Amino acid sequence: MTVEVRLNGELVRDDVEPQHLLLDYLREDRGLTGAKRSCDTQVCGTCTVLVDGAPVSACCTLVADVDGREVLTIEGFAELPEFERFEQAFVDHAALQCGFCTAGMLLTTKSLLDERRLSSAEEIRQGLAGNLCRCTGYHAIVEAVAELAGVEA
Amino acid sequence: MTVVERxxxxxxxxxxxxxxxxxxxRGEAEFVGDVVVPRMLHGKVLRSPLAHARVVSVDAREAEAMAGVVCVLTASDLVDLDGYWGHAIKDRPIVARDRVRFAGEPVAAVAAENEAAAEAAADVIRVEYEELPLAATLDEALTAGAPLLHEGPVRPGLFHGLGTLPPRDGNVCYRYRIDRGEPESVFSRADLVVEGEYTFPAVYQYAMETHTVVADYDGDRITVWSTCQHPFLVRAELADLYGVPLSNVRIIVPYLGGGFGSKSYTKMEPLTVALARKARRPVRIQNRVDESMVTTRRHGMRCRMRTAMTSEGNLIAREVDCWFDTGAYADNGPRVTATGGDAAPGPYRWHAYRVDARCVYTNTAPAGSYRAFGAAHLQWIGESQIDELARRAGLDPLAVRRDNLCRPGEEVRGGGKPLDADLVGDVEKVAAAVGWNEPKPPNVGRGVSVGLLAAGAHPVSTAVVRMEADGRVAVLVGTTEVGQGPRTAFAQIAAEELGVPLDQVTVHGADTRFTPYDRSTGASRSTTIAGLAVQRAAKEVREQLERIAGGDALEVATYPDLFRKHFGLAGGELIGRGEVAPFGSGSYAEGPVFWEVCVGAAEVEVEPETGVVRVRKTATAADVGRAINPQLVRRQDEGATMQGLGNALFEEMIFEDGQLLNDTLLEYRVPSFEDLPDQMSCVIVENEDGPGPFGAKGCGEGALAAVPAAVVNALADAGIPMYELPLTPERVWRRIQTLEEEGKWPR
Known part of the structure; x- marks a missing residue:
């Protein structure tokens, strides 16, 4: 089947199998390897991308389901002017270690901030609970996101 | 004696x-799963559904005929090789030969043009099994007449590092004993004795990046991109297994997506290389989470311990028996067992103690390294007994520790390295951080814990520092970047020695063809040992610059002039070499390189109606000698704290008849943002007492032993002593019911 996706701001058309996963499409067909595979069950958040601004797990989403929609991956986000602010906060707080979860963490944070859903440390913890990180113990990420959201960590 | 620079x-x-x-x-960092090699195939492993069975036959004809399939590897393809590997004990076949010993053991593997084709083909390989009696638990494996998992002589691996390996005793593949004084007679004159039986769960390290390997076997050359922490040890095992020279094996390690020990030593590399050898093309095997869970895990353990104290509060004797469940193959079990044995007494001034630790084969997935192994297993047990003794004697647990802990320079283990840390100072700092003496609300408890972890592994690392004619510096060292930050720390060390700005220093990733030998990335050793090699290499470059300058003061801005002076043109390169070799024999008995401090405190609140334990505060001491990068030190402790909370509160691999029941992240829960304590403190202690550069010593593991122990003690302080981890609501609630029946709850 043919799908048409606005991928990182650019309109792309591709022929794909109906059962083709968005994660495989991005990584293998489009060479966008910033989204990572881990749990395959929508628990860990390493494969998070934004579809029409909302975070989804690309490991459990079909390319067919994003036909006609906007997909933003970390590669696209990194090109946006607002990214610099996110980058600086994560660098300043050393809010990453191995980096495997980092793209998903940033994209989820962007979506929550865009929707103004980060008005307290409590909301940060709840909002990001769908993104696991095994290295940092979360503390540093809460600090970085709190700074971005302008709230107390 | 370390000379500290001033x-x-x-x-x-x-x-x-x-x-x-x-x-x-920016999503640009390359991981093994992102590596694409020309002509690369995709591999899929067929794993045994049975925990113990004879393999009667494997029929791969239908699979081989499927579209897109290049080949199917079975044991019959490996008859020209000895075929057994294992860095501690060579007990493990590349794929099962005549027998499978755990559910999940590789039986065959398919190489195909894409992953879907490989998976479809693996599904139609027909394997006939004949079930064998199970020894799936410690009890079953240790019973007289238990089915034996392995027979024949023990074959030592290349890197067990434990002296002469004793013969197997039934399913016990290794035993570590320490005897000091005469515990029996000391116990007989003790005023207070606490004893108990304890259970520690098997847990999964869950590095978010699963084990992934790309292998190419070209003639007699093997090239491997692997998610491995110890590329040089993997290289040696592959060279040994395939009978090729060391230099013909090249291991490349890009960024690793976490490790925590799960990627230490050799894992999926032998099988991927075997598949590439048969396919005559490069092959990638990428585990799914359920596959990584049966590739390696933390040892479950059972322990019997008793501890004696005088009525004045002097700790005098301890006896420990423990059994580590290493699963079907030894992996790092012997070392885990020895390190657990070392951690068992705890750093106190005992009159006598006895430790007997056994490593036991069972028909479950193999167990190996996981952050703070050994110490994480034993510290919560020993420390809970000390708190229980303190309670019975009416003494403050903190005071008991202050009075009994070893002091710097005192013996920790006979013949081994004396204590190189201020434990009393450390524990007082963490106690203060959780408000030790403040009043406690109902159902709230506080605990501290102190322990040591034998750290550093074998102290062999080398490094090369290259300075280019423009003053830029490249550091070559075989340490892997697992997330812990060695590339940053090494750059700081080199920049410090050479006086150059940090952005002029690049630390390259591990590639055994180019980066010099580093024994391993684990045991909290990198900053201490590889960091020392980097420092020495940088110093060598500095000495060359000084010689060229001929007495003039060195200034970074004039480095290019020095190159012109020396080489006669704006070119050339200065190369420094750094080496760390064992101090003494480097044997395990004389070790460790340093004692990693495992000191923590916690405040918990229990909800008696549900058994839910909420951790309000944690504090850990990062006693690092010298923090090369304080922020990265703190971040290490925070990560280890959170893993410790998972291990203490809810993580547990559940096996039934050798089958792992919770093999997805839905059923195996790891900590999330919502499990963060209200307060997480890390106290950095810098006494410049480490053997590494600038007086540094390693960190990052200790908190994972200290925090569970502090949580257990805090819960006991709230009135609920526990003998089994994790502290699930159900377990805690049941314990409360028992205490209620015994008239001990509410207090």
Whole structure:
């Protein structure tokens, strides 16, 4: 089947199998390897991308389901002017270690901030609970996101 | 004796931003799963559904005939090789030969043009099994007449590092004993004795990046991209297994997506290389989470311990028997067992103690390294007994520790390295951080814990520092970047020695063809040992610059002039070499390189109606000698704290008849943002008492032993002593019911 996706701001058309996963499409067909595979069950958040601004797990989403929609991956986000602010906060707080979860963490944070859903440390913890990180113990990420959201960590 | 430098430091001691941050934040950092090699195939492993069975036959004809399939590997393809591997004990076939010993053991593997084709083909390989009696638990494996998992002589692996391996005793593949004094007679004159039986769960390290390997076997050359922490040890095992020279095996390690020990030593590499050898093309095997869970895990353990104290509060004797469940193959079980044995007494001034630790084969997935192994297993048990004794004697647990802990320079283990840390100072700092003496609300308890972890592994590392004619510096060292930040710390060390700005230093990833030998990335050794090699290599470059300058003071701005002076043109390169070799024999008995401090405190609140334990505060001591990068030190402790909370509160692999029941992240829960304590403190202690550069010693593991122990003690302080981890609501609630029946709850 043919799908048409606005991928990182650019309109792309591709022929794909109906059962083709968005994660495989991005990584293998489009060479966008910033989204990572881990749990395959929508628990860990390493494969998070934004579809029409909302975070989804690309490991459990079909390319067919994003036909006609906007997909933003970390590669696209990194090109946006607002990214610099996110980058600086994560660098300043050393809010990453191995980096495997980092793209998903940033994209989820962007979506929550865009929707103004980060008005307290409590909301940060709840909002990001769908993104696991095994290295940092979360503390540093809460600090970085709190700074971005302008709230107390 | 370490000579500590006193000149003012400009790079070391500062929280420099991570060198790898931008690449990782922008999704540009390369991991093994991102590596694409020309003509690369995709591999899929067929794993045994049975925990113990004879393999009667494997029929892969239908699979081989499927579209897109290049080949199917079975044991019959490996008859020209000895075929057994294992860095501690060579007990493990590349794929099962005549027998499978755990559910999940590789039986065959398919190489195909894409993953879907490989998976479809693996599904139609027909394997006939004949079930064998199970020894799936410690009880079953230790019973007289238990089915034996392995027979024949023990074959030592290349890197067990434990002297002469004793013969197997039934299913016990290794035993570590320490005897000091005469515990029996000391116990007989004790005023107070506490004893109990304890259970520690098997847990999964869950590095978010699963084990992934790309292998190419071209003639007699093997090239491997692997998610491995110890590329040089993997290289040696592959060279040995396939009978090729060391230099013909090249291991490349890009960024690793976490490790925590799960990627230490050899894992999926032998099988991927075998598949590539048969396919005559490069092959990638990428585990799914359920496959990584049966590739390696933390040892479950059972322990019997008793501890004696005088009525004045002097700790005098301890006896420990413990059994580590290493699963079907030894992996790092012997070392885990020995390290657990070392951690068992705890760093106190005992009159006598006895430790007997056994490593036991069972028909479950193999167990190996996981952050703070051994110490995480034993510290919560020993420390809970000390708190119980303190309670019975009416003494403050903190005071008991203050009075009994070893002091710097005192013996920790006969013949081994004396204590190189101020434990009393450390525990007082963490106790203060959780408000030790403040009043407690109902159902709230506080606990502290103190322990040591034998750290550093075998102290062999080498490094090369190259300075280019423009003053830029490249550091070559075989340490792997697992997330812990060695590329940043090494850059700071080199920049410090050479006086160059940090952005002029690049630390390259491990590639055994180019980066010099580093024994391993684990045991909290990298900053201490590889860091020392980097420092020495940088110093060698500095000495060359000084010689060229001929007495003139060195200034970074004039480095290019020195190159012109020396080489006669704006070119050339200065190369420094750094080596760390064992102090003494490097044997395990004389070790460790340093004692990693495992000191923590916690405040918990229990909800008696549900058994839910909420951790309000944690504090850990990062006793690092010298923090090369304080922010990265703190972040290490925070990560280890959170893993410790998972291990203490809810993580547990549940096996039934050798089958892992909770093999997805839905059923195996790891900590999330919502499990963060209200307060998580890390106290950095810098006494410049480490053997590493600038007096540094390693960190990052201790908190994972200290925090569970502190949580257990805090819960006991709230009135609920526990003998089994994790502290699930159900387990805690049941315990409360028992205490209620015994008239001990509410207090």
């Amino acid at each position: 000149r003012p430091l400009t790079q070391v001691g500062h929280s420099a931003p991570r060198k790898d941050a931008k690449e990782k934040l």
